[in-house]
Amino acid sequence: MARPRPLPSGRSVPDTARFAGVGRWLLRAASLGVCLLAWQAAAQLRLDLGIVTFRNVPPPVEVAQAGIELLQSSKLFDHVTSSLSRVFAGYGLAALAGVMLGLAVGRSRLAGDVLMPPLEILRPIPAVAWIPLAVLMFPSSELSMIFITFTGALFPILLSTIHGVENVDPRLVASARSLGAGWGAILREVVLPAAAPSIVTGLAIGMGTSWFCLVTAEMISGQYGIGYYTWESYTLQNYPDIVVGMVLIGLMGMGSSALLRRAGARLTPWHSTDEARR
Amino acid sequence: MAPAPLLEAVDVSFTYGASTVLDRVSFTLGSSEVVSLLGPSGCGKTTLLNLIAGFRQPSSGRLLFDGAPITAPGPERAVVFQSGALFDWLTARQNIEFSLSCRGVAKAERRDVSEHVLELVGLKGAGGLYPYEMSGGMRQRVGVGRVIAARPRIMLMDEPFAAVDVQTREALQEELLRIHAATRCTIVFVTHSIEEAVFLSNRVFVLAKRGGTFDAAFDVALPAPRWDGLNRLDPEFLRLRERIYLTMKAGSPAATTGARAHALT
Numbered sequence: 066m067a068r069p070r071p072l073p074s075g076r077s078v079p080d081t082a083r084f085a086g087v088g089r090w091l092l093r094a095a096s097l098g099v100c101l102l103a104w105q106a107a108a109q110l111r112l113d114l115g116i117v118t119f120r121n122v123p124p125p126v127e128v129a130q131a132g133i134e135l136l137q138s139s140k141l142f143d144h145v146t147s148s149l150s151r152v153f154a155g156y157g158l159a160a161l162a163g164v165m166l167g168l169a170v171g172r173s174r175l176a177g178d179v180l181m182p183p184l185e186i187l188r189p190i191p192a193v194a195w196i197p198l199a200v201l202m203f204p205s206s207e208l209s210m211i212f213i214t215f216t217g218a219l220f221p222i223l224l225s226t227i228h229g230v231e232n233v234d235p236r237l238v239a240s241a242r243s244l245g246a247g248w249g250a251i252l253r254e255v256v257l258p259a260a261a262p263s264i265v266t267g268l269a270i271g272m273g274t275s276w277f278c279l280v281t282a283e284m285i286s287g288q289y290g291i292g293y294y295t296w297e298s299y300t301l302q303n304y305p306d307i308v309v310g311m312v313l314i315g316l317m318g319m320g321s322s323a324l325l326r327r328a329g330a331r332l333t334p335w336h337s338t339d340e341a342r343r
Numbered sequence: 344m345a346p347a348p349l350l351e352a353v354d355v356s357f358t359y360g361a362s363t364v365l366d367r368v369s370f371t372l373g374s375s376e377v378v379s380l381l382g383p384s385g386c387g388k389t390t391l392l393n394l395i396a397g398f399r400q401p402s403s404g405r406l407l408f409d410g411a412p413i414t415a416p417g418p419e420r421a422v423v424f425q426s427g428a429l430f431d432w433l434t435a436r437q438n439i440e441f442s443l444s445c446r447g448v449a450k451a452e453r454r455d456v457s458e459h460v461l462e463l464v465g466l467k468g469a470g471g472l473y474p475y476e477m478s479g480g481m482r483q484r485v486g487v488g489r490v491i492a493a494r495p496r497i498m499l500m501d502e503p504f505a506a507v508d509v510q511t512r513e514a515l516q517e518e519l520l521r522i523h524a525a526t527r528c529t530i531v532f533v534t535h536s537i538e539e540a541v542f543l544s545n546r547v548f549v550l551a552k553r554g555g556t557f558d559a560a561f562d563v564a565l566p567a568p569r570w571d572g573l574n575r576l577d578p579e580f581l582r583l584r585e586r587i588y589l590t591m592k593a594g595s596p597a598a599t600t601g602a603r604a605h606a607l608t
């Protein structure tokens with residue numbers, strides 16, 4: 066992924082360029098402001114365009130008020146913790162299963178032939194499509210939601226791990242064998258760390274999809290959780306709370322992905338400097 | 344008659360499917376020898392190294408290490424790859440200690456060995472650096488040190504210094520000779536540089552372009568130790584370089600029958 070290049074130190078940047086930098090930030094802020102204003106106006110005027118209507122859309126000011134209210138109530142904590150614990154369980158299991166299966170499939174043709182056909186058939190089915198069956202299969206809705214989260218995260222993690230393992234430099238494995246490493250040591254000490262950057266990418270993508278799946282599952286079969294909160298706000302006609310829920314969902318998904326990437330970059334410090342060196 | 348050779352190849356052939364890469368190659372290596380393999384690209388140098396390392400088995404013929412056939416890779420025949428092929432997630436010291444960890448050597452002893460090896464490869468004080476914090480020359484030194492720490496009987500090196508600049512390269516060559524003097528381990532060194540081959544080796548094998556046979560072998564009769572680097576200008580050095588160059592250019596065994604006959608006896 067392209068990272069924004071750090072600006073050179075202030076002194077070497079010509080004044081016009083620095084001004085352009087500030088100007089661009091102002092422009093971006095203005096764009097955001099105009100959008101908020103347009104939303105406020107459309108909601109206040111109860112704008113009806115025929116195919117889309119703003120009659121029931123809460124204006125941003127009301128949303129902000131509702132958000133502050135939720136922050137001050139104890140409800141927020143319950144919703145957030147139940148969502149978090151579901152993600153923690155489902156995603157955690159998916160990370161474990163995805164990395165283990167990926168290592169096996171990436172290293173052994175036999176494991177690939179045995180494990181991949183059923184997984185390949187299940188892969189194109191979106192995790193969300195599992196919801197009705199999951200509700201039937203699991204005794205509690207809690208378990209079925211964890212299962213959906215697991216399914217959503219499993220495939221990105223599995224596929225990235227396989228990709229990473231298959232692309233391990235064969236000279237590294239050859240070196241390890243020639244230095245006397247056994248089968249298990251090669252897997253643990255060479256293949257796993259060499260594939261780590263790719264695994265981290267898969268973990269970050271999986272985090273995004275598992276949030277997405279969880280929120281959908283919560284809307285349908287949950288009690289508590291921010292997906293449930295968002296849907297409940299709709300049924301109770303607390304329209305500003307809907308948008309508060311949406312924003313919360315976005316923030317938590319983005320936050321956990323960013324946290325993961327940060328942790329991943331710290332665990333694989335050789336990765337980011339790799340390209341520059343070769 | 345010399346004592347039993349460390350490595351003995353008798354009519355070793357190797358084929359990839361229908362194409363013959365090595366065709367009945369025979370040679371012997373004694374203890375503490377440094378032998379270079381020269382030859383055009385694709386003539387089978389890496390393949391021969393892979394056979395000695397044990398990554399692959401000969402299609403026919405016998406390849407004996409210490410009198411026994413080579414069946415699998417092992418630390419007694421360890422490989423140094425081009426650009427090091429280091430473990431990026433381990434420090435220089437941990438890379439060097441890798442083979443020791445595999446054998447379950449205790450931490451204190453590992454430390455002693457890696458300190459010693461770091462000094463031997465000229466990386467004293469740099470043991471805590473990660474490969475991505477090192478220059479190309481340092482990485483290559485770690486690559487050599489990692490193999491030295493495994494205490495190989497034969498060190499197999501496949502164009503190990505091809506990717507560094509000329510100054511670093513000459514420094515590494517001189518250092519390799521110093522390491523060789525300290526460890527006395529046999530070295531098989533693949534290179535495209537005639538000068539490098541002559542400088543390092545006591546024998547130089549030239550492989551033929553087609554058919555994967557040996558074209559010629561040359562004894563290098565230059566005074567040791569050579570690690571001060573001065574004898575790169577020695578007339579004997581230059582003459583040998585030229586002879587090998589002409590042999591490779593002619594590419595015909597007939598031009599060097601004398602050397603060939605000499606080598607195979």
Ligand SMILES: Nc1ncnc2c1ncn2[C@@H]1O[C@H](COP(=O)(O)OP(=O)(O)OP(=O)(O)O)[C@@H](O)[C@H]1O
Pocket residue numbers: 359364382383384385386387388389390391
């Ligand atoms: N895995 C393989 N499958 C099929 N053919 C191969 C394989 N590896 C090498 N070869 C062929 O074997 C021949 C010898 O290859 P090898 O790598 O030993 O050459 P080399 O002398 O090391 O060349 P270079 O100097 O370019 O490294 C080449 O013709 C190559 O195409």
Ligand SMILES: [Mg+2]
Pocket residue numbers: 388389390501
């Ligand atoms: Mg080669």
